[in-house]
Amino acid sequence: MRSALIWAAALSLAFGPLLLAAGSPYLAFRQPIYIAAGFAGIAAMGLLLLQPLLAHRVLTGLPKPRRVHAVLGALIIALITLHVGGLWITSPPDVIDALTFRSPTPFSVWGVLALWAALAAAFLTARRRALRPKTWRRGHLTLGAVIALGTAAHALLIEGTMEPMSKAALAAALAWASLWAAWRSRLFSR
């Protein structure tokens, strides 16, 4: 019963924003590739919430939670690629500004920070066997927190893509989950 409630809460927080964003009146004025880019970003943000919850067995009942965590990690990277690629097709100069930290929009820097942290996390995962377990864990948790906090700040400062209430709830849950996971794994202790 408790497990089912936790699952329901996590899935609502993670995927409710997708449903609510699909009702945005602005979609009528946007091309399909721009819409797809936005929804790829929202979906990646939702999946990010599940990551620490799967790794720490808050979400229980799955036969191979670590395997699911790894598959979702790869899916998040794919969604980020779709997000940035779709925005690039929509308006190349705006994406170049963001990637070179010259954008006038304050949210771009947080998104690009999360992007690089996500790529670094993928690289670190590929090199995992060459690392000491402690080094791997610290690196992975730190990058996870940077991705989560960067994504939360990025989304909160954007206007016109997500529904504000569900966005705030997901951003808060994401920030909490990533910091809780870092604390629970004793990232901050020696």
Added chain:
Amino acid sequence: MPIHSFPRRTFLIASSAALATGLPARASGLAPTPTMRGGANNYRPGAALTDRIGGGGFLMTGTVRQAGSGAPIPGARIQIWAHTTEGHERDAASHGATLTDAAGRFQMDMPQIVPAFGQPHGHLAYDGDYDANGFQTVFLRPVMAAAGLTTLNADFVLVPA
């Protein structure tokens, strides 16, 4: 963030202080408007003069003046573009140009601006290469205080080329 309003505010404060003390306004009173970050994105050099962009319904307004004296610049060509209910910034149909009147004012009837790339914003250009008045090029990117507004203002203060 309406960065463009700061030079004007500074000018107003400076000029009212000058009036209050009975001194003539200093020639250096009106600071030039700097080009804003991202202002030139999706610009289309030489977009045609038009009375209205698309179906209209949203009003872009502004003034064009000279740095220092604050004198209006009549006949200055200003290009305006934005992501609106009728199209993306990159669409040719989303762009149009207009000329300032004798008082240096311009306005453009255009479709409603909608949030794009995270902010409801417009773009304006004074391009020295497409204007005989001889001032340096400036690109502006004002952001609307709220997405539901139906007007947006942007003021240019230009420096001779």
